[in-house]
Amino acid sequence: MTLYVRSLFGACAALTVLATSAGAVRAAAAEFPSKPIRLIIPFATGSATDVSARLFGTELARQMGQQVVADNRAGAGGAIGMQALASAVPDGYTIGYAGPGPLSINPAVTPGLPYNVARDFQPVSQAVEAALVLAVTSALPTKDLKSLIALARKRPGELSNASAGTGTIGHLAGEYFKMLTATNILHVPYKGGGQATADVMAGHVQMLFDPLTGVGVHLQSGRLRALAVTGRTRLAAFPDVPTVAEAGVPGYEVMTWGGILAPAGIARPILDRLNAEMQRAVRSPSVVERYGALGAVPVAGTPEQFAELIRSETAKWAKVVRFAQVKAN
Numbered sequence: 389m390t391l392y393v394r395s396l397f398g399a400c401a402a403l404t405v406l407a408t409s410a411g412a413v414r415a416a417a418a419e420f421p422s423k424p425i426r427l428i429i430p431f432a433t434g435s436a437t438d439v440s441a442r443l444f445g446t447e448l449a450r451q452m453g454q455q456v457v458a459d460n461r462a463g464a465g466g467a468i469g470m471q472a473l474a475s476a477v478p479d480g481y482t483i484g485y486a487g488p489g490p491l492s493i494n495p496a497v498t499p500g501l502p503y504n505v506a507r508d509f510q511p512v513s514q515a516v517e518a519a520l521v522l523a524v525t526s527a528l529p530t531k532d533l534k535s536l537i538a539l540a541r542k543r544p545g546e547l548s549n550a551s552a553g554t555g556t557i558g559h560l561a562g563e564y565f566k567m568l569t570a571t572n573i574l575h576v577p578y579k580g581g582g583q584a585t586a587d588v589m590a591g592h593v594q595m596l597f598d599p600l601t602g603v604g605v606h607l608q609s610g611r612l613r614a615l616a617v618t619g620r621t622r623l624a625a626f627p628d629v630p631t632v633a634e635a636g637v638p639g640y641e642v643m644t645w646g647g648i649l650a651p652a653g654i655a656r657p658i659l660d661r662l663n664a665e666m667q668r669a670v671r672s673p674s675v676v677e678r679y680g681a682l683g684a685v686p687v688a689g690t691p692e693q694f695a696e697l698i699r700s701e702t703a704k705w706a707k708v709v710r711f712a713q714v715k716a717n
Contacts, residue, residue, distance in 0.1 A: 417657030430469025441485035466490035519619025600683030
């Protein structure tokens with residue numbers, strides 16, 4: 389009888405603790421946010437990731453009535469910033485913004501990362517997606533994608549693809565293209581997208597895969613020629629340019645994307661609040677207008693949908709990395 393009473397007392401005490409904890413979480417969520425939020429950005433100020441993150445940070449601050457303070461932690465291909473996010477307190481007051489590099493490409497390219505995507509982060513919501521443009525130097529005689537593929541097969545190893553660096557989305561988009569077209573195209577890595585684009589315009593390198601933000605003005609000036617876009621649909625700014633799949637490479641699709649994450653262990657009510665704010669943010673006229681001008685689409689979903697995007701992209705790029713035998717510099 390005494391044992392039964394003790395067990396019953398223990399169970400009641402445990403239930404009381406759980407109820408108290410749940411009540412505290414609900415109270416914290418109801419008050420959230422009551423102080424500024426830190427937004428870790430794993431790349432330098434002025435980078436494409438930084439611009440996108442700050443745009444959403446500004447919108448979230450306006451919606452929630454609290455400052456969202458950008459904290460750029462650049463270095464090691466995003467690993468420094470991601471490690472800082474992984475080690476932060478999971479209370480909603482530290483969040484991060486990242487895309488395919490740190491979340492889906494680095495795990496395949498860089499052994500010994502100081503973070504584990506599945507273990508250390510809680511996806512909050514995707515924020516944006518954008519296709520790349522396959523652009524070639526205007527000096528190249530090819531006018532469409534089929535003729536580019538034919539030329540690459542006729543002259544294996546003579547055509548080259550510029551990128552902002554080994555393991556970047558532009559590099560792997562080119563390797564994926566080679567994998568699906570059975571072509572041999574030389575990869576030429578640079579230390580940034582600007583230099584890569586300049587050398588393609590000058591004709592030193594023949595092609596590159598780059599977002600519209602990097603090549604749009606040069607396509608309009610005629611210094612570069614767009615042969616295809618890498619997404620599911622054509623770009624509104626260049627409606628006559630087909631997708632890579634339309635132009636003769638079925639199954640080819642590459643999107644760059646970004647989204648908001650929190651450290652693993654964040655309470656579900658606070659996670660849901662952050663997700664709801666992202667759902668509002670992507671519908672904001674200022675966000676829609678700004679991204680439209682950049683050739684990108686703001687898009688939000690559930691935390692589970694963002695987690696699935698990260699998993700599927702990780703599997704995809706792991707196959708490409710193995711095919712191309714990509715190794716971190």
